[in-house]
Amino acid sequence: MSAPGLLIAAPRSSSGKTTVTLALMRALSQRGLRVRAAKCGPDYIDPAFHQAATGRPSFNLDSFAMAPPLLDALARDTVTDADIVIAEGSMGLFDGVRAAENRTGANADIAARYGWPVVLVVDVSGAAQSAAAVALGCRLYDPRVTIAGVILNKVASARHRRLVEAGMERAGLPVLGALMRDAQLVLPERHLGLVQAGETADLQARLDRLAELAVAGIDLDAVVAAAGGGVPETGGALPPPPGQxxxxxxxxxxxxxxxxxxxxxxxxxxxxxxxxxxxxxxxxxxxxxxxxxxxxxxxxxxxxxxxxxxxxxxxxxxxxxxxxxxxxxxxxxxxxxxxxxxxxxxxxxxxxxxxxxxxxxxxxxxxxxxxxxxxxxxxxxxxxxxxxxxxxxxxxxxxxxxxxxxxxxxxxxxxxxxxxxxxxxxxxxxxxxxxxxxx
Structure with a gap:
């Protein structure tokens, strides 16, 4: 039976997807779940962080660069021997290239192909109830995609959280948790993205700290319950080697x-x-x-x-x-x-x-x-x-x-x-x- 999955996405880049993804992966792994990871789109750096958080390899899933048989082969490997799959999006949920439907490279293509519900990470800095309008637009934009709920990121105060949650309630979007604004949560970066996992000082301690914040601020039971979807039983072959x-x-x-x-x-x-x-x-x-x-x-x-x-x-x-x-x-x-x-x-x-x-x-x-x-x-x-x-x-x-x-x-x-x-x-x-x- 195929393990259920979730896609962690956001309305735009720099919303905190990687922080939330790593926090969830580490926290659920510490609960004893066999967590497998994936990364939507072309990215070398995040999969290494995923492996550090879960102890298992993370594959890229790219609907533009990979033909459906290869996608399915990688997704099939990802759900094997797993209790839950946590896939991390790139850029915004619907951001991709102009191409045939389901081949745009957007996160939404992967969520739709495998029926993985989306947990939307919303950076609420500089907004309150208006953040709900953005999240609601994501829910309505593409009928192929199901938004399971939102996780609020960069919350300034308890009052700020109450205002944002009021907007989400009006939009009919469940709030699965919140992370407060905290500069210590930011992983170090350089010109091509995050400093690589192998070069990040005290990485395991950082991941454990993220897990603590997830336990304290996110309803992990609700996140696990929201997972769903499935992967086809068959897939194609992976690219052949250039030598022996x-x-x-x-x-x-x-x-x-x-x-x-x-x-x-x-x-x-x-x-x-x-x-x-x-x-x-x-x-x-x-x-x-x-x-x-x-x-x-x-x-x-x-x-x-x-x-x-x-x-x-x-x-x-x-x-x-x-x-x-x-x-x-x-x-x-x-x-x-x-x-x-x-x-x-x-x-x-x-x-x-x-x-x-x-x-x-x-x-x-x-x-x-x-x-x-x-x-x-x-x-x-x-x-x-x-x-x-x-x-x-x-x-x-x-x-x-x-x-x-x-x-x-x-x-x-x-x-x-x-x-x-x-x-x-x-x-x-x-x-x-x-x-x-x-x-």
Whole structure:
């Protein structure tokens, strides 16, 4: 029998979804429930916090980037061996791209597909009864979605709470709990979102504190009772591995590898062998491919430039075996990386790429890529879906078609030109791969 689920969403970004989600996950886990987590949309950082809170892996569920069979496979794995599923939304509940119904990338698509009721986190700072009008609009906007109730966040006082609750009562929306305004609840952030779970000081203590606040301020019995829905019994296959023994860079500079890719690679029999460039470790020689994920190389550019064993080992590896870099990994495969202070650091020099974090510009959005040639991502002509999210600028010219990784469009089909490079067995781009068109 499929475990029931809930989607924690909000009318807009920065409402406190992650805080409330982690508080609920930790509190319910401490009750002895087997809690499984999921994250709607493209996000590397939140799933790691989910795993820290629950002790179990968290997959991304993305209705734009993932075809329905892959979505169902990941959702089926999520509900297996669970008592309840807590999925965290991204941005606002209905925010997505213009696409076919149920394929917009919005949180609402996931809630509707699996019948998971929505718990709406409402930031009530600067509002009282008017907050109920916003919540009511969310309840009425999409008939596919059921709003089970609201959790009030950033409540200023007991009087403020009474006023907000009066508005919610008038709108017919149950209040499942409230968290007071508290700066200590805010998790540390940097330019791509939260500081990573592995770098957050006293993370377990922070999660336990959130659980205490959930016990004190949220009706956990009502939250559990509100869960519902179900997941189909069948699903598709996960994306295949790029090799049999995959050297994967993994440390504070390289950490953005989607959990569903790792799971799919292992299910297909591949072995993932981690190594740390920041510890000056080269790719293990016994591996047949090397994967440099995204992350924060711009924050560690000096250490990476001085990691001679890593750089020399990477160059030697690339002479005979494929190497691929995504986003931050792509920057390290290039010739130079300029840090925030304007200091230019030499990188591996395997691709004719020069990047700068000092010349910051936000690049954000879904990408649809058509591969220009064979690479670790697939064969020439393959259609892949992923996203781009970085502040670095590429100073070097784009590769011409024979040497580009892919021709890309945005989610609406607007042409963005050629992206990335392929030089011999080395490839890379700022494109983060999520799934193939048929996955």
């Amino acid at each position: 023994r995959i050297a994967v860079a993994r440390d504070a500079a390289f950490s953005f590898l989607y959990p569903h890719l790792e799971a799919g690679w292992r299910m297909a029999g591949a072995e993932l062998v981690p190594f740390s460039p920041l510890a000056d470790a080269p790719p293990p020689d016994a591996c047949d491919v090397c994967w440099l994920p995204g992350g924060y190389p711009e924050l560690h550019a000096g250490r990476l430039a001085g990691a001679s064993r890593f750089l020399d080992g990477l160059r030697a590896f690339a002479r005979s075996r494929p190497v691929h870099g995504e986003c931050g990994g792509y920057m390290v495969l290039g010739r130079t990386l300029e840090d925030a202070e304007g200091v230019t650091h030499a990188m591996a020099g395997l691709l004719p790429v020069e990047t700068s974090y000092r010349r910051r510009k936000l690049h954000l959005g879904y990408r649809v890529a058509h591969l220009c040639g064979d690479s670790l991502l697939g064969q020439r002509g393959a259609r892949l879906i992923g996203h781009e999210f970085h502040y670095a600028s590429e100073l070097s010219p784009a590769a011409p078609e024979p040497d580009a990784l892919a021709r890309v469009t945005d989610a609406g089909g607007s042409e963005l030109g050629f992206a990335g490079h392929r030089i011999g067995p080395v490839s890379g781009s700022f494109f983060h791969f999520v799934a193939g068109d048929s996955d």
